[in-house]
Amino acid sequence: MTQPDAPALAPVLTQDGRPLKASLSRALRREKLRAFLLIAPLLAFVLLTFAAPIVDMLLRSVDNTIVPETLPRTVVVLADWDPKAEELPGEAAYVAIVEDLREAVANKTHTRLGTRLNYEQSGFSSLMRKSGRAVEKIQGPDVKGQLIAADAAWGDPVIWQTLKLYSGSTTKGYFLAALDAKQTVEGVEMLPEGERIYLMLFGRTLLMSIVITLACVVIGYPVAFLLAQLPMRTSNLLMILVLLPFWTSLLVRTSAWKVLLQQQGVINDLLVWIGLLSDDGRLVMMNNATGTIIAMTHILLPFMILPLYSVMKTISPSYMRAARSLGANDWTAFWRVYFPQSVPGIGAGAVLVFILAIGYYITPELVGGTSGIFISNRIAYHISSSLNWGLAAALGALLLVAVLILFYVYDKVVGIDNVKLG
């Protein structure tokens, strides 16, 4: 703008004598600070009560400090031992483990260590309990011979290989287990075909979420279309039929489906009564995948209809009229003109339903049986029943990654600012 040889302009001043630029940037800074001060309490609250717990849990998926903390001497001695050689470590390793175990027994940590290593190699739990009692009696020379005499497992190189593999303070073991793999001295190895359960469970969770999402699109589209076409007064009235399930407790809806779907339930009774089924040929619609799909489609359907409706509402009816006036029949006008404009709504609804579906826990737990449960149910099982928290954390981390990717996609497609509720 300014010529290179033009005289420099004096800065514009505000009334109080400051340069305008400085004054404006000060005002901007103050405004930013005020906005931040309003957001800060909630941000701190969410980070402390929500984000920190999740990060803390995720760290458990690689945490292995229990082995090096319980067996400090053994870990050091084993550092020089080559696990690939099919022979036992020397006397020094046996001396170290006896000392470590004595200390662990005093601190009562040896059973916890046994539980931890049992996830990787079965037999460790009983070995640690038994050896915990035996180490008290070991004295004098030939510790190796005495320990093997106390429990023959100590004469098995596999035990030592596992100890060596899990001697670090972090481990990939839980993640490998979550992917049906195992660490061996040769490297990572898939479990035998019959023992792979988590990949199957992840696959099922994804597949069933896709089926549920597609069902929601297919069922939700006509309803949203009708609601968008009808005059406001009628559509508001019909909208109540969508909003009532949306606002009704999840457990109420799940219990309703339990009542409807069971073998002595309302649907089966009805089918028997109208003669479609014989009394002993009642359909099994619950405690399997069918039950989960039906109930979850019903529960998530409003999350499909509401975004779809809000997009369809913005499509001007004059486009359809224009297409018809140019000679398109109803179907062509819909398919070539209306449908492409409603695709963003399908995207928004589908991603939302999918995100919610893959993390579902309650409904599969109550109507899913064994063939209709999701990965969430397995995570809950490992936290409250099997107590393998590391594996639960690893499974949770994988699920979380999937959800965050979808969340990112949702943000790109819809924008998180544009989420609408009701």
Place this chain on the structure above:
Amino acid sequence: MSSLPPYASPLQRTWHYTFRTLCGLIFFFLIFPILVIIPLSFNAQDFFTFTPEMLALDPDGYSTKHYVDFFTNPDWQNALRNSFMIAPAATLLATVLGTLAAIGLSQPHVPFRSAIMAVLISPMIVPLIIAAAGMYFFYSRIGLQGTYWGVVLAHAVLGTPFVIITVTATLVGFDKSLVRAAASMGAGPITTFFKVQMPLILPGVVSGALFAFITSFDEVVVVLFLGSASQKTLPWQMFIGLREQISPTILAVASIMVVLSVMLLTVLELLRRRSERLRGVTPA
């Protein structure tokens, strides 16, 4: 599509009625499961299905004993009381923090706006089981696991995204010149907030609060992990009853909750009309 023109061809007529029937069936699918439990909850037997006496409309087939059980059984009454102790506290916390943050986020210059938004919305997106597991470990470490405040804090954080979303939506329609007008007339920021801004965004705040309330009132996964027996809420009691399938009282509870959600929906609809009226849009 909305109404059939008089010149419609037979094919168009057929399609029109087929489509209407189809939509009718979908509406039936949406609403039937919720309504069917209400008559079933008056079953005189301990069954989850219609008895022949009920179908014959015999008065003896009906009874209010499941409702009586709900209102007299100490387990259910305790659960109800816990729910009403946890939900309002969580709602209050979520609404205050969420409203302030939504106002902050609506300012024109917010650094890292989308990143902050993503963090604040995440409690709605992250699968509940992951949140519940994380909180279980973390809250046990700081002594909040199994306490009233632990559950309240967890429920509050789960409710905040709904408050942010609804309040942000009302703030979009808020005319900023009103704040400037108030300021030019000598009102301080606090007076402006309570006298000008707050009354106008109140419908959004109230519906956000209702969302937060229902989130807490309906939440079961987190409370199962984070609560102890003395924080047993209504959904918790229902979950246990459903898993062990013992108590038909669940249907009575469910019916009461359906009635509650109808009331809630009515309040929300009235709020929506009020806010439209305030913005000068004629309610439909």
